Amino acid sequence: MPWTTVQVEKLDSFFISGDFTGDRVLTYREALHEAFDQSLARDPRVFIMGEGVDDVAGVFGTTKGLKEKYGADRVFDTPIAENSLTGIAAGAAMAGLRPILIHARMDFLLLSFDQLVNHASKWCYMFGGKVKIPLVVRTISARGWGSGAQHSQCIQGMLMNVPGLKIVAPATPYDAKGLMISAIIDSNPVLFVEHRWLHKTTGHVPEELYSIPIGKGVIRRKGEDITIVAISYMLVEALKAAEKLQEAGISAEVIDPRTLKPLDEQILVESVAKTGRLLITDTGCKTGSVASEIAAVAAEKAFHLLKKPIKRVCCPDTPTPTSDVLEKAFYPNADDIFNEAVKLVRE
Amino acid sequence: MSIVMDDSKLLEMYRTMQLIRLIEQRINDEYKYDEIKTPIHLSIGQEAVAAGVCIHLRKDDYIFGTHRSHSQYIAKGGDIQKMISELYLRKTGCASGRGGSMHLVDPEVGIFGSSAIVGGSIPLGTGTALASKLQKNDRVTVVFFGDGAADEGTFHESLNFAALKKLPVVYVCENNFYAINSHQLSRQVGDNIYKWAQSYGMPGYQIDGNDVLEVFKYAEEAISRCRNGEGPTMIECLTYRWKGHIGTVDDVGEGYRPKEEYDYWVSRCPIKRFSEYLKNKGILTDELIKKIDQEIYDLIDEVFRVAQNSPKPSPDELLDFVYAD
Ligand SMILES: Cc1ncc(C[n+]2csc(CCOP(=O)(O)OP(=O)(O)O)c2C)c(N)n1
Ligand SMILES: [Mg+2]
Numbered sequence: 001m002p003w004t005t006v007q008v009e010k011l012d013s014f015f016i017s018g019d020f021t022g023d024r025v026l027t028y029r030e031a032l033h034e035a036f037d038q039s040l041a042r043d044p045r046v047f048i049m050g051e052g053v054d055d056v057a058g059v060f061g062t063t064k065g066l067k068e069k070y071g072a073d074r075v076f077d078t079p080i081a082e083n084s085l086t087g088i089a090a091g092a093a094m095a096g097l098r099p100i101l102i103h104a105r106m107d108f109l110l111l112s113f114d115q116l117v118n119h120a121s122k123w124c125y126m127f128g129g130k131v132k133i134p135l136v137v138r139t140i141s142a143r144g145w146g147s148g149a150q151h152s153q154c155i156q157g158m159l160m161n162v163p164g165l166k167i168v169a170p171a172t173p174y175d176a177k178g179l180m181i182s183a184i185i186d187s188n189p190v191l192f193v194e195h196r197w198l199h200k201t202t203g204h205v206p207e208e209l210y211s212i213p214i215g216k217g218v219i220r221r222k223g224e225d226i227t228i229v230a231i232s233y234m235l236v237e238a239l240k241a242a243e244k245l246q247e248a249g250i251s252a253e254v255i256d257p258r259t260l261k262p263l264d265e266q267i268l269v270e271s272v273a274k275t276g277r278l279l280i281t282d283t284g285c286k287t288g289s290v291a292s293e294i295a296a297v298a299a300e301k302a303f304h305l306l307k308k309p310i311k312r313v314c315c316p317d318t319p320t321p322t323s324d325v326l327e328k329a330f331y332p333n334a335d336d337i338f339n340e341a342v343k344l345v346r347e
Numbered sequence: 348m349s350i351v352m353d354d355s356k357l358l359e360m361y362r363t364m365q366l367i368r369l370i371e372q373r374i375n376d377e378y379k380y381d382e383i384k385t386p387i388h389l390s391i392g393q394e395a396v397a398a399g400v401c402i403h404l405r406k407d408d409y410i411f412g413t414h415r416s417h418s419q420y421i422a423k424g425g426d427i428q429k430m431i432s433e434l435y436l437r438k439t440g441c442a443s444g445r446g447g448s449m450h451l452v453d454p455e456v457g458i459f460g461s462s463a464i465v466g467g468s469i470p471l472g473t474g475t476a477l478a479s480k481l482q483k484n485d486r487v488t489v490v491f492f493g494d495g496a497a498d499e500g501t502f503h504e505s506l507n508f509a510a511l512k513k514l515p516v517v518y519v520c521e522n523n524f525y526a527i528n529s530h531q532l533s534r535q536v537g538d539n540i541y542k543w544a545q546s547y548g549m550p551g552y553q554i555d556g557n558d559v560l561e562v563f564k565y566a567e568e569a570i571s572r573c574r575n576g577e578g579p580t581m582i583e584c585l586t587y588r589w590k591g592h593i594g595t596v597d598d599v600g601e602g603y604r605p606k607e608e609y610d611y612w613v614s615r616c617p618i619k620r621f622s623e624y625l626k627n628k629g630i631l632t633d634e635l636i637k638k639i640d641q642e643i644y645d646l647i648d649e650v651f652r653v654a655q656n657s658p659k660p661s662p663d664e665l666l667d668f669v670y671a672d
Contacts, residue, residue, distance in 0.1 A: 047481060073480075073481055074481075078508070079504070079507055079508055079511065081500075081504035081507070081508065083470070083500060083501060083504065084469070084470040084473070084500070084501050084504035084505045084508065085470070085504075085508070086470070087467070087469070087470025087471050087473070087474060087501065087505075088470045088471075088473045088474035088477055088505070088508060089474060090470070090471055090474055091459075091470065091471035091472060091473060091474020091475045091476075091477065091478065092474040092475065092477045092478040092481070093474070094459045094460075094471070094474070094475060094478075095409070095459075095474070095475040095478030095479070095482070095486075096478065096482070097478050097481060097482070114464060114467065114501075115467075115470055115501075118462075118464050118467060119462060119464070119467055119471065123460060124668055124669070124670065124671045125445055125668045125669050126442065126445055126446050126450050126460065127441075127442045127445065127446055127450060127452040127459075127460045128440075128441070128442040128443030128444070128445045128446065128452075128668055129443070129667070129668040129671060130441070130442065130452050130453075130454050130460075131452060131454060131459050131460055132671040133671075134671075163669055164669055164670065166670070187670075187671040187672060188670050188671055
C-alpha cells in the first residue's frame with residue numbers, strides 16, 4: 001500500500017455540509033471517479049492518461065476500473081516522461097480531443113513546466129486565439145508519513161504567475177465533481193489541484209452531471225468578526241478552527257475560493273467589508289503563495305476596509321522535512337489558525 | 348535515383364523551393380528597414396527538406412516547426428499574406444501580431460503553431476499523432492526540428508512514446524550541423540541522430556537533405572507507413588543554412604564557420620541541383636524559370652505591400668486571447 005494511503009486511512013473522515021442537500025453522500029475520491037466515469041461516457045473526446053492510471057490502485061481509487069469500462073485507448077498508462085506527456089496531451093487537445101493528464105504527485109508537475117508554461121498555457125494567446133487547448137492537468141499533493149521534500153509539495157502559488165492557465169482547487173466532494181466537469185468542458189488548460197488528505201472527505205453529491213463556474217468562490221460558514229480564506233485542504237483546518245472560535249465567542253466567516261485563477265475577488269472584498277479582518281491559509285510555503293496573491297488583492301482593493309494587518313498561515317519557507325517531529329512543526333493546523341485569528345480579533 | 352512521378356509534381360517542388368528562397372531573400376532585404384520588429388531565422392539553403400516532405404501531405408495533415416519555420420509554413424500551404432503580415436506584426440497577421448516570425452500558425456492547413464523553445468514542438472506533434480490514432484483517422488503529423496533539438500529530453504521522450512504507441516508521425520530533423528554557433532560534435536557524441544530513432548524502435552535514416560528527390564522518396568515511404576498504421580519514422584536530413592543563425596548577418600569566417608565548409612554547401616545548393624536535373628530532363632526551361640520567378644516576385648510584391656499597409660493591433664486589444672472562450 002502506498003505510504004500516503006497508510007497515512008490517509010488514519011485520518012478521520014471529515015464531512016463538509018452545505019453544498020447540496022439530499023441523501024447521497026460520497027467521498028471526494030468517489031466524486032472524482034464519478035466525474036471521470038460520466039465524462040468518459042458522455043464525450044468520446046475525453047481520455048485519461050498518466051503514470052499508473054490503469055493499474056490496480058487506479059490513482060488512489062479515482063480511476064479504478066475505468067480502463068476495463070472504456071478501453072485501453074481512453075484510459076492508459078504512460079512512460080515516466082512528464083514534460084513530453086504534457087505536450088503530447090496538449091497536441092491531442094489541439095487536434096480536438098479533451099485529455100485529462102494525471103500526475104500522482106504535484107512534485108512531478110515541476111518536470112512539465114516547459115510544456116505547461118511555455119506551450120500549453122501560452123498557445124491561445126501566442127497564436128491570436130486560432131488554436132485552443134482544452135486540457136486538464138490533475139495533480140495531487142501528498143502529506144505526512146515521511147513523504148519528505150520531494151513528495152509533498154504544494155506549488156500552486158508558483159503557477160499563479162502563468163497567464164493563460166486556469167487553476168482550480170476544490171475542497172469538497174461536490175466541488176471536486178463539479179469542477180472536474182467544468183475543467184473538462186473548458187476550452188483552456190486547467191490545472192486541477194488536489195490534496196491527498198481531502199480524498200476521504202465526505203459530502204453530498206448529486207448523481208447527475210453538473211458543472212461549477214470556474215472563478216466563483218463560496219462562503220463555507222458565515223461570520224462577522226474575521227474572514228478566513230482557506231485553500232484546498234486548509235479548508236478542513238479552517239472549519240475546525242472556526243468551530244473553536246465560535247466557542248471562544250468569535251464569529252469567523254470562512255471563504256473557499258475553489259478557483260485560484262481567475263480568483264473571485266468580489267467574494268473576498270465583500271467579506272472583508274463586513275469583518276475588517278483577514279486571515280489566509282494555504283497548503284504551500286508562504287513566500288509567493290496563493291495566500292500572498294490573495295493578500296495582495298485585499299491590499300489593493302480592500303485596504304480601506306481592513307482594521308488590522310492581513311495574516312497568512314502557511315507552511316514555512318523550508319523544504320518539507322521527513323521526521324515526524326519536524327513534519328508536525330512544519331504544517332499549520334486548526335490550532336494555528338485559531339491562535340492567529342484570536343490575536344487578530346482580540347489584540 | 349529512379350522515381351516515377353509526374354512532371355507537375357516535380358515542378359511543384361521546384362516552385363515551392365524557389366518560393367521559399369525568394370521570400371526569404373525579400374525578408375532579408377527588408378529587415379534593415381526595421382519594420383519587421385521580430386527575430387527572424389532564415390532557411391535559405393535548407394529549402395529541399397520542407398518542399399520534399401510537404402508535397403506528400405494533405406491539407407488536413409499536421410505539421411509543427413521551430414523558430415526556423417518559414418520554409419515549412421510555405422511548403423505546407425500556409426497563407427503567405429498572413430505570414431508576411433505577421434512578420435510585420437500586423438493585426439491581420441496569422442497570429443494577429445501576437446506571434447511573429449517564430450510563431451506561425453494556419454489551422455486551415457494543419458499548422459497548429461511553431462515553438463521557439465528548442466525541442467518544444469516535438470511533443471505537440473506527437474500529441475496530434477496520438478489524436479489521429481484515437482480518432483481513428485489517417486491524418487499524418489510531421490514534426491520538423493533542428494539538430495539542436497536532438498539534445499533535448501523532449502526528443503527522446505517523444506520518440507519513445509511514438510514508437511510505443513505506433514503513432515502516425517514523421518520526425519524530420521533538419522541537421523544543419525549548428526545550434527547557433529555550437530557544432531553538433533561539441534554537443535553530441537556521434538553524428539548520427541537517426542540512430543537514436545532506430546534504438547527507440549522506429550526506422551531512422553540519414554539522407555542528403557539538399558537533394559529534394561531523396562527527401563521526396565524517404566518522406567513518401569514514411570508518410571505511407573503512417574497512413575497504413577505502421578508507426579513513426581525519423582528522417583535526418585543533412586543540410587546547411589547559408590545565413591547566420593539569426594537575423595540577416597553572415598557568419599562565415601572570423602572564428603565562426605569555416606569558409607571552405609560554407610563554399611562546399613553553397614556548391615550543393617538544393618535549388619541549383621534540382622533545376623539542373625529538371626533542365627536535363629527537359630521539364631524545366633530558362634523560359635519557364637523566368638515565368639515562375641516572375642509569378643513569385645509579383646506575389647511577393649503584393650504581400651509585402653499589403654502587409655506594410657495593414658493596421659497594427661491597438662493597445663486596447665492587449666488582453667485579448669489570453670483565454671479561449
Ligand atoms: C530550450 C531552449 N534553449 C535554448 C534556446 C536558444 N536557442 C535558440 S535557437 C537555438 C539553436 C537551435 O539549433 P537547432 O535546433 O539545430 O536549430 P537551427 O537553429 O539550426 O535551425 C538555441 C540554442 C531556445 N530557444 N530554447
Ligand atoms: Mg541546427
